[in-house]
Amino acid sequence: MKEKLKTIIKMGLFLIPLLFFYLVLIAQNQEATSTFEYAEDNQQCLKCHGHTYYNYYNDWLERMIRERMNPYFIVDSAEYYEANHRNFACIDCHTSEYENFPHNGELRMEPKYACMDCHGGDDTYAKFNFEQIESEFYNSIHSSKHSDDFTCWMCHNPHSYKISARTNRHLNKTIQYDNNICLSCHADISKYQLLTTLENPNILETHSWLPNQVLHFQSVRCIECHTEINNYILVAHNVQAKDKAVQRCVECHSQNSILKETLYKYQNEGFSYSENRDRSLEIPKLIGGNRRYMLNLASVIIFILVLGGISIHAVLRIILKPR
Amino acid sequence: MSEKLYLYPQWIRVWHGINAILCLILILTGLSMQYSNPDTVVIIRFDIAVNLHNISGVMLSLSYFLFLIGNMIRPNGRHYKIVVKGFLKDLMKQFIYYAYGLFKGEKTPFPITKESKFNPLQRFTYIILMYFLVPAVILSGWVLIFPDFIQNNLFGQESIHLFDLFHLMTGFVISVFMIIHVYFCTLGKTALRNFRSIINGYHESQ
Numbered sequence: 263m264k265e266k267l268k269t270i271i272k273m274g275l276f277l278i279p280l281l282f283f284y285l286v287l288i289a290q291n292q293e294a295t296s297t298f299e300y301a302e303d304n305q306q307c308l309k310c311h312g313h314t315y316y317n318y319y320n321d322w323l324e325r326m327i328r329e330r331m332n333p334y335f336i337v338d339s340a341e342y343y344e345a346n347h348r349n350f351a352c353i354d355c356h357t358s359e360y361e362n363f364p365h366n367g368e369l370r371m372e373p374k375y376a377c378m379d380c381h382g383g384d385d386t387y388a389k390f391n392f393e394q395i396e397s398e399f400y401n402s403i404h405s406s407k408h409s410d411d412f413t414c415w416m417c418h419n420p421h422s423y424k425i426s427a428r429t430n431r432h433l434n435k436t437i438q439y440d441n442n443i444c445l446s447c448h449a450d451i452s453k454y455q456l457l458t459t460l461e462n463p464n465i466l467e468t469h470s471w472l473p474n475q476v477l478h479f480q481s482v483r484c485i486e487c488h489t490e491i492n493n494y495i496l497v498a499h500n501v502q503a504k505d506k507a508v509q510r511c512v513e514c515h516s517q518n519s520i521l522k523e524t525l526y527k528y529q530n531e532g533f534s535y536s537e538n539r540d541r542s543l544e545i546p547k548l549i550g551g552n553r554r555y556m557l558n559l560a561s562v563i564i565f566i567l568v569l570g571g572i573s574i575h576a577v578l579r580i581i582l583k584p585r
Numbered sequence: 586m587s588e589k590l591y592l593y594p595q596w597i598r599v600w601h602g603i604n605a606i607l608c609l610i611l612i613l614t615g616l617s618m619q620y621s622n623p624d625t626v627v628i629i630r631f632d633i634a635v636n637l638h639n640i641s642g643v644m645l646s647l648s649y650f651l652f653l654i655g656n657m658i659r660p661n662g663r664h665y666k667i668v669v670k671g672f673l674k675d676l677m678k679q680f681i682y683y684a685y686g687l688f689k690g691e692k693t694p695f696p697i698t699k700e701s702k703f704n705p706l707q708r709f710t711y712i713i714l715m716y717f718l719v720p721a722v723i724l725s726g727w728v729l730i731f732p733d734f735i736q737n738n739l740f741g742q743e744s745i746h747l748f749d750l751f752h753l754m755t756g757f758v759i760s761v762f763m764i765i766h767v768y769f770c771t772l773g774k775t776a777l778r779n780f781r782s783i784i785n786g787y788h789e790s791q
């Protein structure tokens with residue numbers, strides 16, 4: 263009897279904190295969604311667009327129907343509420359006619375906002391320098407070859423784009439995020455061919471000249487090699503033709519590496535754009551780029567001492583030569 | 586007067602030649618990488634240096650492996666053993682000879698024999714070099730050759746930099762060794778005699 267009581271008490275001691283933890287989790291979850299003004303409205307859309315399946319009531323057949331959602335029309339709600347435009351309602355950007363289902367077929371022709379419609383000439387966003395970014399983008403190979411078809415949305419997914427270079431504490435996460443933007447086309451023929459009938463050359467093959475590819479693609483972004491450096495914006499946007507890309511190793515693998523003006527500038531103390539400068543520990547050490555000053559000095563001194571010692575010895579040998 | 590001792594068996598001579606050339610290439614390519622810059626080519630162009638360094642490093646590993654086996658199964662290995670007792674004293678003796686006695690024309694305290702071809706100082710440095718430093722530079726080099734694999738699977742993100750530093754420092758020590766090594770080889774009966782020995786195998790003792 264006593265034994266049983268003991269085990270029950272023990273179980274209780276174990277379960278109570280667990281229960282408490284669970285409640286906290288629930289509370290937090292509710293908090294997370296309820297902070298967004300339009301969360302409930304958006305749920306109207308996300309109940310279909312947030313899932314791989316959706317249900318609707320078919321008036322003709324007079325019953326519920328379950329169908330698959332077009333994978334390209336799925337909006338990940340977790341990503342959406344972390345994105346730059348998380349405070350928006352879906353119908354801020356899309357017409358409210360989408361509230362009806364089936365959607366009116368003509369709605370697909372609805373023109374979409376461009377970034378500059380909202381951000382152009384707005385001082386709140388002066389630090390991003392949208393105007394410069396826009397003109398850089400228009401100069402880029404993407405825009406100049408594909409004119410209106412290639413929009414900012416192509417790289418900045420309307421439902422998940424989240425600034426990273428400026429705010430992310432982890433350089434490698436930013437690298438991955440930015441590279442995935444490029445790879446969303448350059449490693450995916452279906453999105454690529456929205457814009458062109460060209461074949462999509464395999465990135466791994468076209469970059470086979472680069473040794474340690476995995477490491478390089480984890481340590482630098484595509485735009486390090488493919489854009490023109492621009493010091494007025496944080497992320498260079500002028501993607502250039504392939505023959506202008508950086509191919510010489512020493513552009514990076516040297517002490518005045520171009521990376522200092524691109525990837526590594528985010529970490530520079532006092533860099534006027536950077537809002538986060540806690541990255542000093544994360545700067546990779548790349549061969550040729552990281553001459554450690556003290557070690558270098560020490561090695562030169564040791565080297566001179568050794569040579570000096572040898573010369574003295576040799577001279578003495580000649581002067582004091584016996585016989 | 587001149588008595589010939591066959592001290593350097595053929596395999597040691599072949600190994601040493603290969604080893605020396607490889608080390609020279611490794612040092613030159615290593616320096617080219619370490620001091621690379623965009624404006625001028627330092628000794629060897631960067632991408633060539635990287636490839637050459639990798640290839641030579643792998644070849645050096647192979648040649649080192651054969652050296653180890655050789656020293657294990659051939660009598661040459663006995664020169665790489667130390668009797669600890671009294672060794673420090675012998676070491677000092679040899680050192681004083683080089684720093685002082687040599688200039689006065691004194692005889693070497695440890696004349697070369699078939700049984701003991703290295704003097705204590707040589708014995709000591711060669712053991713440190715061949716059993717510690719060279720394996721260390723080789724192992725750390727292999728780590729650097731697979732940076733992706735090592736970082737992702739074995740030691741984590743930061744580790745590669747520690748190996749890099751370690752590789753650099755051992756590489757430097759070996760380079761310094763090489764300079765001293767070459768100079769000390771000129772301290773034979775005549776300046777060039779030791780070099781002849783490592784080519785034809787015979788040591789002509791006084």
Ligand code: HEM
Nearest residue numbers: 549608611612615616619642643645723726727729730756
């Ligand atoms: C005399 C011997 C050697 C010297 C003096 C030497 C020197 C150097 C130097 C100075 C660097 C540049 C490191 C940096 O700046 O980060 C380097 C890199 C490197 N070394 Fe060596 N090294 C030697 C032997 C080896 C060996 C035996 C191997 C491997 C089998 C090796 C493989 C590498 C690798 C893989 C790198 C990194 C660059 C790359 O991935 O190619 N090294 N070495």
